[in-house]
Ligand SMILES: *[C@@H]1O[C@H](CO)[C@@H](O)[C@H](O)[C@H]1NC(C)=O
C-alpha cells in the first residue's frame with residue numbers, strides 16, 4: 404500500500420521537501436481512487452403523506468453502484484440498488500414508492516410514520532472503493548397547531564353549548580307547561596267532584 408510506504412519514508416531526518424512530495428503523491432493517489440459523497444441535508448423532518456428527496460451527490464471516476472438501505476428499530480431493509488444508465492433494482496417492498504436519480508439521490512413517495520429512521524447510502528466505484536452516507540428522516544403526524552384550527556374548534560364548542568342551553572331551556576319550559584296543565588286538570592276534577600256532591 405502506498406500510504407504505508409509514504410509514512411516509512413517520511414522520517415524526521417528527511418528534508419521537508421520530500422515530506423511535501425510524499426504528501427502530494429499520497430493525495431494524488433487518494434484523489435484518483437476515491438469516491439466522494441456530498442450529503443447537503445443529513446437530517447430531514449417531515450410530516451406523513453409528503454414526498455421526500457433524500458438528496459446526495461457523488462463524484463467518482465466511471466459509473467458507481469449506488470445502494471440505499473433503511474434502518475429503524477424494526478430492522479434493516481434494502482431499498483434499491485442501481486447503476487446509473489445500466490440497471491435499477493428496487494426491492495419488492497418499495498416498488499412504486501421510490502424514484503432514483505443519477506446523482507445517487509432517492510425519492511420516497513407519500514412517507515409513512517414507519518419510514519422514520521436512518522437511510523444509509525453506499526456508493527461503490529468499479530475498483531471497489533466504497534463511501535457511505537447517512538440521512539436521518541423523522542416523519543411526524545400532522546399537528547393542528549395553526550390558529551385557524553383552534554378558532555374553528557372554539558366556534559364549534561360555542562355552537563354546541565348554545566344548542567345545549569336552548570335545549571335545556573325548552574325542556575324546562577315544557578316541564579312547566581306540563582305541571583300547569585296537571586294542576587289545571589286537578590282543579591277541574593275537584594270542581595266536578597264538588598258539582599257532583601252538589602247534585603246529590
Ligand atoms: C428536525 O427536528 C429535530 C428535533 O426533533 C431538530 O433537532 C432538527 O434540527 C430538525 N432538523 C431540521 C432540518 O429541521
Ligand SMILES: *[C@@H]1O[C@H](CO)[C@@H](O)[C@H](O)[C@H]1NC(C)=O
Pocket residue numbers: 441443456458459460504505506507508
Ligand atoms: C440530485 O438530483 C436531484 C434530481 O435531479 C436534485 O433534485 C438534487 O438536488 C440533486 N442533489 C444534489 C445534492 O445535487
Ligand SMILES: *[C@@H]1O[C@H](CO)[C@@H](O)[C@H](O)[C@H]1NC(C)=O
Pocket residue numbers: 484490492
Ligand atoms: C435484484 O435484486 C434481487 C433480489 O435482491 C436479486 O436477486 C437480483 O440479482 C438483483 N439484480 C441485480 C441486477 O442486481
